[in-house]
Amino acid sequence: MYGDIQVASEETKAALLAAMGLEDAPDRPETVLPRWHVCEPGEPVGLVPAGAWQLTREDGSQTEGRGALPELPLGRHRLESGGERCWLLCAPARLPLPRKLWGLMAPLACLRSETEGGIGSYEDLARLAEGLGPTGAAFLGINPIHAGFLTNPEGFSPYTPSHRRRVAPLYLPTAARAETPGPVLILPEELPARLAALEEEFRAAPPGPGFDEYLRHEGASLHRFATHQALSEKFGAFWDSWPAAYHDPDSPEVAQAAHDLADRVRFHAWLQYSAEGALSETQRRAQAAGLELGLYLDLAVGTHPHGAETWEDRESFAFGASLGAPPDAFAPQGQNWHLAPFNPVHLIDTGFAALAATLRQQLRFSGALRIDHILGFERAYWVPDGDLPGAYVTMPREACWRWRAWRRRGPAR
Structure with a gap:
C-alpha cells in the first residue's frame, strides 16, 4: 500500500460525515459571503459585500456601510450582510523566522527535588529555570500540563487530557511525601496524598480577594469545569458513564448538583486558581533568570472524548471518530489515539472560538508553544x-495558521 493512492470507502466517508453531524443535514444553501476569509492588518480586506454590511471587530466596536470594507486590526472580526455571516481573520500571512535559540526539555513529573520528593512541582520547575538562566539557554520545555483526571490516576497521560484550557493541579507544591520514594513514580499513591495536602491547605485559611476576582473573571466556564470535577468525584472520571441526566451541563440535575456540591466546586476552582498562579510565577522567574522565552509549553493534539473539555463544549468536537494515523512501516495496522478531534464544521461556524481559546490559554504562561502533530x-x-478504516479530513488550514499567527504575536517557533 505504500506509495499508492488510497481512496476512502463510501462507508468511511459516511461515518466521518456523521461524526461531524452532517449525516442527515441537507446541503447547505450557497451563500454570497464565504464562511470565513483571511486578510492582513493594514491591507485591503479583499472582500466586497454586495449590499449593506455591519462589521463587529474583536474589541466589540461596530461599523456599518456599503461597498469596500475598512482596513482591519489584528484579530477575529464578524461581518454580516444580507442575512449572512463571515468571519474575518486578520493576521500576518507569515511571521519572521526567529534567530536560533537553544534550551532544555524536561518532563515535569520527573523533576523530583530532595525537599519535596515524589512527583515534580511547579516550584521544582522554577528552580530549574533559575539554574538554567545563567547558561545562556533561552527556554525550558516541558510536557503538556493540561488538566488530567484526578479520579483516574491509573490512566494518567499528559497527551490524553481531560481539558486543554485548564491547568494540572497535580504539580502544585505540597508538603505531601511518597511513603516509599523510589525511582518509579506511582501516581495512584502520589495523587491522593497530594490532593489531601492541597485540601488541607485550602481548609486552613480562606483564599484572599484575588480568588474572588479570579472567579468573576473566569465566569461560567470555570464553574462548569469545577462542577465537572466535583461530579467526577461522585460518579467517576468519564462523563459517558454518569447517569444520563448529568451528561448535559445545562440540565436541572447538574445545576442542583452544583448547588449541593458547592464546597467541592469551590475547592476545584481554587485548585485552578492556585495552579495558574504557580505557573505564571514560574514563567516570571524563568524570564527574570535570563531565559528569553521562559517556558516552552506543549499543546496536546486532542482531548479525551469523555473528559471535562468535551462535557463543557460538546459541539466543538466530533463524536463517532477518533484522531489517529494511517498505516505505515511503524504501525502497519494504523493507529487510533482515542482522542476527540475538533469538528471543523462547528469551528468555522463559531469563528474558530474553541481553537482560539485553547491557544490563548497556553500562551498566557509561555514564551513558546509546541503544537503536537501540527499537520492536523x-x-x-x-x-x-x-471496524472501518480511517481517512484524512481536510481542515481550514489557512484560518488555523492565521489564528496561530495572531495569537502568537511574535516569531513562530
Whole structure:
C-alpha cells in the first residue's frame, strides 16, 4: 500500500460525515459571503459585500456601510450582510523566522527535588529555570500540563487530557511525601496524598480577594469545569458513564448538583486558581533568570472524548471518530489515539472560538508553544468507531495558521 493512492470507502466517508453531524443535514444553501476569509492588518480586506454590511471587530466596536470594507486590526472580526455571516481573520500571512535559540526539555513529573520528593512541582520547575538562566539557554520545555483526571490516576497521560484550557493541579507544591520514594513514580499513591495536602491547605485559611476576582473573571466556564470535577468525584472520571441526566451541563440535575456540591466546586476552582498562579510565577522567574522565552509549553493534539473539555463544549468536537494515523512501516495496522478531534464544521461556524481559546490559554504562561502533530491544522486522520478504516479530513488550514499567527504575536517557533 505504500506509495499508492488510497481512496476512502463510501462507508468511511459516511461515518466521518456523521461524526461531524452532517449525516442527515441537507446541503447547505450557497451563500454570497464565504464562511470565513483571511486578510492582513493594514491591507485591503479583499472582500466586497454586495449590499449593506455591519462589521463587529474583536474589541466589540461596530461599523456599518456599503461597498469596500475598512482596513482591519489584528484579530477575529464578524461581518454580516444580507442575512449572512463571515468571519474575518486578520493576521500576518507569515511571521519572521526567529534567530536560533537553544534550551532544555524536561518532563515535569520527573523533576523530583530532595525537599519535596515524589512527583515534580511547579516550584521544582522554577528552580530549574533559575539554574538554567545563567547558561545562556533561552527556554525550558516541558510536557503538556493540561488538566488530567484526578479520579483516574491509573490512566494518567499528559497527551490524553481531560481539558486543554485548564491547568494540572497535580504539580502544585505540597508538603505531601511518597511513603516509599523510589525511582518509579506511582501516581495512584502520589495523587491522593497530594490532593489531601492541597485540601488541607485550602481548609486552613480562606483564599484572599484575588480568588474572588479570579472567579468573576473566569465566569461560567470555570464553574462548569469545577462542577465537572466535583461530579467526577461522585460518579467517576468519564462523563459517558454518569447517569444520563448529568451528561448535559445545562440540565436541572447538574445545576442542583452544583448547588449541593458547592464546597467541592469551590475547592476545584481554587485548585485552578492556585495552579495558574504557580505557573505564571514560574514563567516570571524563568524570564527574570535570563531565559528569553521562559517556558516552552506543549499543546496536546486532542482531548479525551469523555473528559471535562468535551462535557463543557460538546459541539466543538466530533463524536463517532477518533484522531489517529494511517498505516505505515511503524504501525502497519494504523493507529487510533482515542482522542476527540475538533469538528471543523462547528469551528468555522463559531469563528474558530474553541481553537482560539485553547491557544490563548497556553500562551498566557509561555514564551513558546509546541503544537503536537501540527499537520492536523492542514489535514487530520480520523478513525471511525467500529471496524472501518480511517481517512484524512481536510481542515481550514489557512484560518488555523492565521489564528496561530495572531495569537502568537511574535516569531513562530
